[in-house]
Amino acid sequence: MRRSIRIVGGLIGLLFVLACVAWSGPKQPVPVSILMPAPYADASTQLVKAFNREHRGSIQLEVIRGPLETESISDLAISSLLLGDTPFDALLMDVTWLPKYAEAGWLEPLDPWFDQSALDQLILGARLGNHYNDHLYRWPLGADVGVLYWRKDLMEAPPSTPQQLSDIAIKLVQSNRVTNGFVWQGRQYEGLSCNFVEVLHGFGGQWINPANGQLELDSTSAARAAEWMQSLIATGASPRAVTNYSESDSLQAFKAGDAAFMRNWPYAWAELQKPESNVRGKVGITLMVAEPGQSPAATVGSWGLSLLKQSPHPEAAVEAIRYLTSETAQRERFLNQGYTPTSQSLFTDPDLVAVSSALPQIAKALEHSVSRPPSPLYAQLSDLLQRQLNGLLTAEPEQTNIDVGMATDASAAAMNRVQTKSDMLLKATGAEA
């Protein structure tokens, strides 16, 4: 009797031990989920597979394919963050969102994971727009700046000043060598602000003074920059339709061979080299034009990965961020999809330059990167600028200047209105006492 009790007890003990072993046996991998706009998610498919192979049993990475449009992604992310229970660990963020998201308290600083030496390896344009209040909140996935595309078959050399660009464009259009001169993004949306920042710096102005945080859109430079953009349309250097163009519309016109110049991001290069492109092999890349004595400028528009504060697995999420932004990943994304890398060394890498002859020019543009104002209220400030600027561009010009870039009453008034309304906004929201 006592013996059978002992046997039963032993069996139960054995079962218990076995159960423990079985239960703790195969460890559940830590799930990490990252939200990206559709094109970036598609470009990451292979990398995600490779990551999950290398981290089998420890981390299971999933990239959520979000909407295509920049602002739709933001809406989706913000909705989930506002509800307080976001399903995402990390987010691929546009450069202008960062101050807003950081100020809202949604982001976890990345300082513990990325040190100064990691930052030093980045090309200048990729180093901008990742910090807010001295904390690193974002690690760049790809570098992105505005550049000027020009047609090698229509001109000897690209223009370097606004006057030259206007002259060449008008001459080409008037001699019927091309339908449209210069296509850019004049629609009332964020792209217009990006275009304007480049022109503004080219005329020696700036949106916000980094030294004291004051807005400077009431400057003569700003009025001259706005006037030049209006004069492009008034003189026929640009078609009127650019006032409703976004990037894809401009690219469509330029790719069809209907334009002599295009302002766009580096992604357009790969599109222009495709077999169906009418301008394949006839395109050069250069910096946006600037007045003599002024430095040309390229607006930074990069995307980067941010860690969300609510993430239950920050370590695993950072591991995924590191992997997706590694040099290997950059190389793969560049060779397969044409996304611009962020590491300085890759811009002189023979393998990469052999694939795209535009890379050295893009590197040069990245050295001339300028940022849009890093304010949590940026979306409002930009919205005010877009409205006034688009209003100026679509208005019938009261006077047409012979001299390119002379401020007119209309352009000065429009810029002063942006300045006044922006200052009023900062006061009304309590950003500025």
Place this chain on the structure above:
Amino acid sequence: MTVLLALPALLLMAVVFGWPMLRYAWLSFHADSVLTGLVPIPNGGANWLRLLTDSRFWLDAGQTSRFAMVSVGLELILALAIALLLDQRWRGRSAVRALSLLPWALPTTMMALGWRWIFNTPYGPIEHLAEAAGIGPLNLLSTPAVTWMVTVLADVWKTTPFITLILLAGLQTIPEDLYAAFRLEGGTAFQALRRVTIPLLLPYILLSLLFRLAQAFGVFDLIQVLTGGGPAGTTESLALYAYLNGMRFLDFGYSATVMIGGFLLLSLLILLGALLLRMTGALRAMQP
């Protein structure tokens, strides 16, 4: 007993309609933005003061009312004509009735994308036609004076079937004998329309007006996709402005103020309309 039976419906209304309205009214007296860390902090009537002096709010209110009144007005006229036609007996009527509902069945965003393409400069079909006629380029989506009419056109195309449907249902409630009697008295077809059809249809007309005005006043998806509020903000609606303040600018206090402000304006508009109707005695004509 009646109250008891209505209770579930009242409760549902309170939850899905009353609660959000109260919540937004409460929020409109608070600063709740990215600058307050998304925590509501009472700020008295600061949002409302800002709204009163916000020229953009009033501009948008004007633009929204213009859009709502012009599109609903056009829709009503068109819908009445189409409903009268579809009420007659002719071959193939059922097929046309079904077809005429098609625009209403399409998702607004898809339809807006379609219009955006149709009016695209220089590749859209409208520009091609204009070019062939020698009047292009029209730049209809980037000319501030005209673009709002394009949004009206898109809305009319899409929602006329909705009013048609209501009016058609109304037409079928008018007994055939009334017309027969009217003819017997020597009335013409046009007189029949004026004396019989329209007065008896009036409740349906008012119903569809109310539905559509409220809906058009809150227009968002069509504008967001077709023009994004441009050019130069000339097509921006109040709903779009409230959305921008909330989702894009993360200023929920002010967004709520814009929304409640818009709601109050709409209520005022409908009240005025009702008063006008009462004064003209139209409501009395509704009684058979």
